Every structure is written in structure tokens, then in C-alpha cells.
Amino acid sequence: MPTLLIENLDSQPCQNCQGGRKHLQTVTLMTWLGDDLITVPDFPAWICDLCGHRLYDSEALAQLSLLLNPDAGTPIHPGLQNLPNKPAANINPPA
Numbered sequence: 001m002p003t004l005l006i007e008n009l010d011s012q013p014c015q016n017c018q019g020g021r022k023h024l025q026t027v028t029l030m031t032w033l034g035d036d037l038i039t040v041p042d043f044p045a046w047i048c049d050l051c052g053h054r055l056y057d058s059e060a061l062a063q064l065s066l067l068l069n070p071d072a073g074t075p076i077h078p079g080l081q082n083l084p085n086k087p088a089a090n091i092n093p094p095a
């Protein structure tokens, strides 16, 4: 049943409140990069419709950490090349 498959891809049970469902949305990610607070608009995150718990998309986080790590090689996304060139992205989602 195609409709059910799509619905499963767009939402998942919330592990935080056990009752809500998380939906994939885009938010502005804020993270510390050394002493600099950087923001990444339109970042994919799973938001719970009941408790509001936020979980950034793990694949996007992994890609971001690669982009922010100067040792990782050539950045894939040209729009992120102007970010401060410092090591160790410290990603801490707000509670």
C-alpha cells in the first residue's frame, strides 16, 4: 500500500515521550564551531508532534561534520564553503 509506505518514511515513533510521532521538518541548526556559533538553515530534523523533542537527521549531521572538518577533503556542498575553517564541529542539539 503506497500511502502507508510514504507515511512511514515521513514519521516515526518518538523515543522520548513514547506517545508522539516525529515528523521530518527543516529547522535552523545552531552549533558551536570552536568559539563561533554558526547557523545552518533548512537543516532536516525529526520533530515530535507531542513533546516537541528534536532529533537532527543523522545522515545530514554526518555530512555536516564532514563539511566542517578540514581534514575530510573537498566540501561537496558549494554553499557551505564560506563557513569558518576550524576543526571539530561540536554539535549539541538543544534539550
Ligand SMILES: [Zn+2]
Residues within 6 Å of the ligand: 014, 015, 016, 017, 018, 019, 020, 021, 048, 049, 050, 051, 052, 053
Ligand atoms: Zn515525543
